[in-house]
Amino acid sequence: MPELPEVETIRRALAPRVEGRRIEALEILDPRWCAPLDCAEVRHAVEGRAVERLERRGKYLVFALSDEVHLITHLRMTGTMLYDPGPDARYQRVRFGLDDGHELRFCDPRRFGTGELALGDAAREAFFAGRVGIEPLDGVLDGPALRALARGRRTGAKAFLLDQRKIAGVGNIYADEALFRAGVHPLRAAGALTGRQCEALARAVVDALSAGLEAGGATIDDFRHPDGVQGGFQHEFLVHLREGEECLTCGREIVKFVAAGRGTYVCERCQPRPRGVRRPQAPRGVRSGRP
DNA sequence: CGCCCTGTTGGGGA
DNA sequence: ATCCCCAACAGGGC
Numbered sequence: 001m002p003e004l005p006e007v008e009t010i011r012r013a014l015a016p017r018v019e020g021r022r023i024e025a026l027e028i029l030d031p032r033w034c035a036p037l038d039c040a041e042v043r044h045a046v047e048g049r050a051v052e053r054l055e056r057r058g059k060y061l062v063f064a065l066s067d068e069v070h071l072i073t074h075l076r077m078t079g080t081m082l083y084d085p086g087p088d089a090r091y092q093r094v095r096f097g098l099d100d101g102h103e104l105r106f107c108d109p110r111r112f113g114t115g116e117l118a119l120g121d122a123a124r125e126a127f128f129a130g131r132v133g134i135e136p137l138d139g140v141l142d143g144p145a146l147r148a149l150a151r152g153r154r155t156g157a158k159a160f161l162l163d164q165r166k167i168a169g170v171g172n173i174y175a176d177e178a179l180f181r182a183g184v185h186p187l188r189a190a191g192a193l194t195g196r197q198c199e200a201l202a203r204a205v206v207d208a209l210s211a212g213l214e215a216g217g218a219t220i221d222d223f224r225h226p227d228g229v230q231g232g233f234q235h236e237f238l239v240h241l242r243e244g245e246e247c248l249t250c251g252r253e254i255v256k257f258v259a260a261g262r263g264t265y266v267c268e269r270c271q272p273r274p275r276g277v278r279r280p281q282a283p284r285g286v287r288s289g290r291p
Numbered sequence: 292c293g294c295c296c297t298g299t300t301g302g303g304g305a
Numbered sequence: 306a307t308c309c310c311c312a313a314c315a316g317g318g319c
Contacts, residue, residue: 003299006299078298155306164301172300262299262300
């Protein structure tokens with residue numbers, strides 16, 4: 001669910017309410033959350049420490065605690081971080097008890113969400129160094145920067161955008177959106193993008209993420225604001241029609257196939273398929289049987 | 292009713 | 306470097 005704009009929306013909503021507060025209790029109801037770390041160990045490191053800052057890096061939500069203790073969380077696909085949701089909230093995995101009587105509950109039906117510990121600023125930097133690249137909304141992503149990152153890569157443009165080690169925070173929905181806005185086919189080799197295409201794609205990534213952020217991260221049906229408000233009724237800021245039949249720009253039928261292992265929606269008139277590249281067949285009902 | 296497929300993510304192994 | 310599969314569950318199509 002949460003790509004960069006969603007996580008940032010959550011961070012902004014929560015920061016004023018948790019910064020300066022001490023985490024008095026950390027109840028890990030699902031040990032899988034912090035595995036392979038021991039729950040008691042994580043609990044001991046967190047409890048009693050103050051949240052100095054609530055930060056975001058890529059799609060990670062980071063509790064920067066006192067004494068350089070960093071609790072690095074990831075919501076993955078279906079995780080939500082709710083503020084005082086009430087005891088009947090479903091799929092509770094972790095409870096953060098704050099020293100002002102309020103609480104944060106991490107809820108996640110699919111149990112993909114994770115919490116990891118970095119002890120010391122250096123450990124935190126090491127954690128991110130191998131996982132996330134530049135922050136696209138920090139003003140550092142332009143055509144030349146994107147071109148430098150894509151240089152030499154033979155993989156498709158979509159797989160490139162989804163690679164968190166290059167550009168942080170772009171997920172499946174914003175990748176499709178940016179490619180559509182830039183008129184770039186997802187299977188076009190990233191390293192073969194022209195300067196003009198890199199320019200368009202960089203701008204499209206920044207614009208799409210910014211639009212999502214302005215809309216309060218309401219991209220996805222499952223999105224839930226920390227206050228429990230459901231978002232994502234209409235993807236009004238998304239130019240690219242995902243569910244519909246026809247391209248809003250030219251009317252051509254949107255085709256779907258699997259690219260970079262994800263469902264991918266394309267208008268092959270607005271995003272011309274490179275010569276020599278065949279459109280993959282969407283495997284329907286076909287399952288590569290187990291041996 | 293029940294089976295089968297899909298999915299907003301990232302890590303690990305081939 | 307790149308691709309495929311998997312984690313665990315809900316929901317929809319048939």
